[in-house]
Amino acid sequence: MQVKTIMIVGAGQMGSGIAQVAAQADFKVILADINEQYLSRALEGLKRQLERNVERGRLSAEAKERILANITPTIDLDVAATADFIIEAATENLEVKKGIFIELDQVAPTHAILASNTSSISITKLASYTKRPASVIGMHFFNPVPLMQLVEVVKGLATSNEVVKHTKQLAEILGKTPVEINDAPGFAVNRMLIPMINEAVFCLMEGVATAEAIDTTMRLGANHPMGPLALADLVGLDVCLSIMEVLHRDLGDDKYRPCPLLRQMVAAGYLGRKVGRGFYTYDR
Numbered sequence: 001m002q003v004k005t006i007m008i009v010g011a012g013q014m015g016s017g018i019a020q021v022a023a024q025a026d027f028k029v030i031l032a033d034i035n036e037q038y039l040s041r042a043l044e045g046l047k048r049q050l051e052r053n054v055e056r057g058r059l060s061a062e063a064k065e066r067i068l069a070n071i072t073p074t075i076d077l078d079v080a081a082t083a084d085f086i087i088e089a090a091t092e093n094l095e096v097k098k099g100i101f102i103e104l105d106q107v108a109p110t111h112a113i114l115a116s117n118t119s120s121i122s123i124t125k126l127a128s129y130t131k132r133p134a135s136v137i138g139m140h141f142f143n144p145v146p147l148m149q150l151v152e153v154v155k156g157l158a159t160s161n162e163v164v165k166h167t168k169q170l171a172e173i174l175g176k177t178p179v180e181i182n183d184a185p186g187f188a189v190n191r192m193l194i195p196m197i198n199e200a201v202f203c204l205m206e207g208v209a210t211a212e213a214i215d216t217t218m219r220l221g222a223n224h225p226m227g228p229l230a231l232a233d234l235v236g237l238d239v240c241l242s243i244m245e246v247l248h249r250d251l252g253d254d255k256y257r258p259c260p261l262l263r264q265m266v267a268a269g270y271l272g273r274k275v276g277r278g279f280y281t282y283d284r
């Protein structure tokens with residue numbers, strides 16, 4: 001299958017990043033969101049970031065113009081009729097994604113692959129909302145998309161091997177390293193990473209050590225580039241909690257019980273870097 005046009009649904013943090021790498025690889029990119037305002041914000045953010053890259057000598061001014069010219073914004077999902085590969089990166093909410101998949105299934109060409117960048121929703125479930133479950137797959141990018149190397153290619157129960165092959169090929173063309181994963185709660189990275197963060201919060205709550213000491217142990221003792229509590233602040237404590245809740249609910253094992261201190265921090269609105277306070281405080 002030859003992919004010429006990629007549609008990204010959802011122009012938030014992840015959608016804009018995916019649009020950037022796809023446009024950089026010279027695909028025609030359609031970037032969709034629910035209103036013009038979100039689209040302009042995404043495109044302005046992208047333009048600023050590309051300009052910074054030009055100033056630092058990492059990108060030519062022509063390449064910047066070419067990338068921006070490859071992206072067409074839209075609020076009309078029907079444009080999916082012109083796309084070969086669609087990557088849904090909308091808000092992490094089952095009802096929102098269900099609506100999008102039902103609509104995409106009706107308008108996308110029969111050869112099109114429908115991928116989701118979801119972090120925690122079952123690909124098998126999203127596929128069940130369509131009449132083409134064999135063409136539905138997970139394509140889980142990491143944040144920030146232009147920098148992070150991994151893409152988890154998530155095979156739902158009905159996903160065909162052909163669709164897995166095309167998705168891995170596309171990830172490679174985008175300069176990423178695809179790793180094939182079978183659909184399971186949290187896929188692979190979050191299944192391991194978020195329980196580690198949760199355990200670090202338990203250590204803090206139980207007074208095993210201070211936040212700084214916990215982070216230092218993992219940086220210097222396990223060679224992690226960042227300690228788990230600092231990482232939780234970066235990911236967002238609300239995001240960590242919701243992934244732990246998915247693991248706990250879907251795997252049905254109490255070893256995934258969210259730490260009460262994590263729940264408390266989220267209840268207090270201490271969500272991490274994005275609000276200036278989490279396990280650490282930040283200037284905003």
Ligand SMILES: NC(=O)c1ccc[n+]([C@@H]2O[C@H](COP(=O)([O-])OP(=O)(O)OC[C@H]3O[C@@H](n4cnc5c(N)ncnc54)[C@H](O)[C@@H]3O)[C@@H](O)[C@H]2O)c1
Nearest residue numbers: 010011012013014015033034089090091092117118119143
């Ligand atoms: N942020 C991360 O670190 C990260 C990492 C990997 C995967 N993800 C996943 O990527 C997806 C997007 O996350 P994000 O952080 O970019 O969220 P975000 O809130 O920054 O962006 C979501 C965008 O989707 C748009 N949207 C909502 N409903 C829509 C609809 N019906 N049609 C079109 N657009 C719609 C919103 O207006 C918003 O612009 C989620 O599924 C999330 O789990 C996030």
